Amino acid sequence: MRFTILLALLTLSLTSVATAQTVLRSASSDELIEKLNPNPPKTRGMRNLTPEIREKPTVDLSIQFEFDSAKILPESKPLLDNLAKAINSNELRGFAFMVEGYTDGVGLPAYNLRLSDQRATAVFNYLTSTGAVSRARLKAIGKGSNDLLVPDKPDAAENRRVRITLNS
Numbered sequence: 001m002r003f004t005i006l007l008a009l010l011t012l013s014l015t016s017v018a019t020a021q022t023v024l025r026s027a028s029s030d031e032l033i034e035k036l037n038p039n040p041p042k043t044r045g046m047r048n049l050t051p052e053i054r055e056k057p058t059v060d061l062s063i064q065f066e067f068d069s070a071k072i073l074p075e076s077k078p079l080l081d082n083l084a085k086a087i088n089s090n091e092l093r094g095f096a097f098m099v100e101g102y103t104d105g106v107g108l109p110a111y112n113l114r115l116s117d118q119r120a121t122a123v124f125n126y127l128t129s130t131g132a133v134s135r136a137r138l139k140a141i142g143k144g145s146n147d148l149l150v151p152d153k154p155d156a157a158e159n160r161r162v163r164i165t166l167n168s
Helices: 002-020 031-035 074-089 109-129
Strands: 058-062 097-102 138-142 159-164
Touching: 002 109, 031 074, 031 109, 058 097, 074 109, 109 159
Parallel strands: 097 138
Antiparallel strands: 058 159, 097 159
C-alpha cells in the first residue's frame, strides 16, 4: 500500500516537472489563459473539496528571433498575438506579468544577459504596441543563460525562450 502511494506521488511530481519544462511553439489564447490563470475555474464536483495548490503560473514560449538579434521573426507573431489576447482577457485582466528572456549556454555570460534583456524588451514592446497590453501590466527582464531548461545540453533550442510569469 505504501509503495503504491509513493509510486503515485512520484509519478505526479515527475509529470509536474515535465509539464513545467514544455516550451510552447504555438498556443491559442484560451490555452494561454488556462496556463496563466491563478484562479482555475471552479466546477461542481468531489475533487474541489480540497483546495488546489498551484505554483505561480508560468508559461515558456519559443519565440523566434533573427540570429544574434532581438528582431522577432514573423512566425512568432501569431503566438504573441494570442498572448496579448490572453493577457487582455477577462480572466487575466487584473494581473501583471513578467516577461523574462533566456538564452542558451553558448557564449559569454555578459553577452547572453544583454541579448536576453533585448529580446525580453522586444516582446514587451510588441505586446504593448501591437497587442495593446498596458505597459503598467508588464515588466521585461533578461536572465541570460541562467536557469537552463536542459542543463546537460547548454546549446539546446529549448533553453532559448521567453517565459511569462504572473507577477501579482
